[in-house]
Amino acid sequence: MSSHEPGTTDAYVPQEIEPRWQAAWERDGLYEVDLHADGGKEPYYFLTMFPYPSGNLHAGHWYAETPADAAARYLRMRGYEVFFPMGYDAFGLPAENAAIKAAREGQDVHPARLTRERIATMTRQFRQMGAMFDWSHTLATCEPEYYRWNQWFFVKMFERGLAYRKESTVNWDPVDQTVLANEQVIDGRGERSGALVERRLMPQWHFAITHYADELLDFSGLDWPERVKTMQTNWIGRSEGAEVTFETETGDAVEVFTTRPDTLWGATFLVLAPEHPLVTKVTSDAQRDAVEAYVAQAGAMSEIDRTSETREKTGTFTGGYAVNPVNGARIPIWVADYVLVTYGTGAIMAVPAHDERDFAFARRYDLEVVPVVQGDAPLDGATMEEAYVGDGVMVNSGRFDGTPTGKGPDAGDGIARVIAWLEAEGLGRGTTTYRLRDWLISRQRYWGTPIPMLYCDACGVVPEREENLPVVLPEDVAFMPTGESPLKTHEAFLHATCPQCGGPATRETDTMDTFMDSSWYWLRYLSPDDETRPIDPALAKRWTPVHTYTGGIEHAILHLLYARFFTKVLRDLGWVEHDEPFLRLRNQGMILGSDGEKMSKRRGNVVDPDELVARYGADAVRAYLMFIGPWDQGGPWNDQGIEGVVRFLNRVWALFTADAAPGDASDEAVADLRRATHAAIQAVTEDFDAFQFNTAVAELMTLQNHLSKAKNAGLVAHPAWAEARSAFLRMLAPIAPHLAEELWHRAGEAASVHVATWPEVDRSALVVDAIDLVVQVNGKVRGQVTVAADAPDADVIAAAKAEPNVARYLEDATVRREIVVPGKLVNLVVG
């Protein structure tokens, strides 16, 4: 204790160092980038996902932001002009829910006030990170200066048909009192509330993301984790096949979608989704009661009941029949809820012999099974026990008998041949279907961007005029304890003038999904105060696409897919020239409580970064979060783990501040020092390039150990010591920016370490005269020899054989092979 008293001795006191340097950096505008100026450096946009202003920064924010900051700092030292902004995704339910809760309790909390307070708090906390955020370019999406451009884009999209209103069955979250996009429904429950989602038919605004489905499947040129690309690809769910028209006996055409047109001859019944428009028409009088009951029952079920209830398939015969167009067979029409109205055409041809679901259904209801694809052995429709879904040769298929099935020329291309024939005969056509649905953008909530549309009795649905934007979200609202949007009863907001005819009109009270806000915010960071346009095209051209984007994997589908879609829309509207928003994507994992569980107040395993910073300093928290393990894996917090990092920082401090007696520096000792220094530079550089922060910190620890020995050996007066110190501090700078800065200045440097250049590897320092080689006999290590680095193989082998322990194994044996791996080992194969 006594030896650590501040003031009496010179100890490492982060609580003193960190605020001092934070103030100095801010005073000097060290991290502010002049986006217009061409300083001769290559622009580099490094972006990390902006947070929702929840009130306080938690450990997860630190885990997301500080390694990203280190990577951004590294790139800056590598000579790029790095723009690293931060802002707030400030619309959203939690603030509004807090207001509703307060209203129930008779208190007055407004989401706007609450959000602005929270932003102020979090900005203060962000500054304690010592990150190089450029606070001269920030934004909060809840401000009219930002969301007016959401509205502006909405109108542009409306004009192009990319935003449209349609009545559709939607996911209604009864707790949050709003509809949700498909992407926000997890296992039938609302992503936020966890409430069972209900299905409702409502008129809703949509964005036509499906127009871009194929383009969104193309990730070429993107350095993104395979995992994210796969998830998006699965989500879009492209599926190639054919639409075939069946005619019913009532004279109606039923379109079905199939990926297996080569099995058309085996279609023994049709199945319509309960919501299919033709259900009523094809149903016979005899079956009407049963069908109506079934449809009603299916309609009453929630999505989760309908999909996960059982594996058992249910359905009802409609009494109607259709004709199989390829062979004239009369086949029954059924209605069953395993067919989804939202996918394909909402109707299928059932080929029980070659589809597992159809097979199960056919067996349950005793429907005909006709095999039309033969694999290794003939199939018997009456006795087969499971569907044959593999490839084979078409049988029972008229002119196509003998055609190999499957896709691609190698497989015989049966599918393509059947499609060509269907098209020629006018029976169907090749087509592609997607799982992806259009983006449902309407939310029945207050705290979001008002959708800038009006309803006029005379003109219908009309967009607000550009000059009237923004449609300001009124702040003088009363929150309902029910959660109903206060916009619905706000007279001044509701009653407006029709932009077209000047007559009375009613405003749309729905607001936009907050994912709209995050679909273009990085472009607004470039010119957040521009009142004339959403994006500055010159700045966008210079700085975007974003070079590196970091954030949580939980946004793999939602935010990242919407952002890609919106970028393509912006391109088509002429605002950007590129197709993709983010060139390189890296995801961090989740930081867990020390019990390995997700941090939560309920579990009591939350670590509070403010407390940690107060106790250990921001640098220690940063370094520990980087050291804990691979960034993309995340992992549990460990209270003892951070102590190890604190010890490391203390040793670094002592290494460069405590005096040491200079002594004789042998050539060998100097060479060792330089080798350790440059080996570390090489390793740390590679680690930063690969986002491997944990091994970068470990390398610095190793170098610190080396330097500590060199110092004790009296090398401090040698130039190699100054070289090592300089390199060490520059490599420490991205990780522990305050400590590095302090020691850098104490070492006599005038400028900030954060504008220093990254150290270069001197390859000559890595060269060694003598190397230790491992000697193996039959692949097992039996000894070590030291040889000259440039020794020819013959000498190396001779030395290996001479090693006493190796020689023992060679006595009664013949050496059959001699393998020399330069610089690594010798393996003698005997037998």
Place this chain on the structure above:
RNA sequence: GCCGGGAUGGCGGAACGGUAGACGCAGUAGACUCAAAAUCUACCGGGGCAACCCGUGCGGGUUCGAAUCCCGCUCCCGGCACCA
């Protein structure tokens, strides 16, 4: 069910096909101290006196040599899931 990712000491984790366990935590012993903390030094996968043997989820294979490549499994995590 399908598609990803993973499994390495007591713990977090390292390891271009080339000495498995870097770095750190915990632990053991020692130095300093009246003592403790802090700090420093050494040891630290298992077995064995030793030579050596065993060891990267399991079973095979390729290779002079496999944590790493291939085949077949088990378990864990994530995504999708009656998608025709």
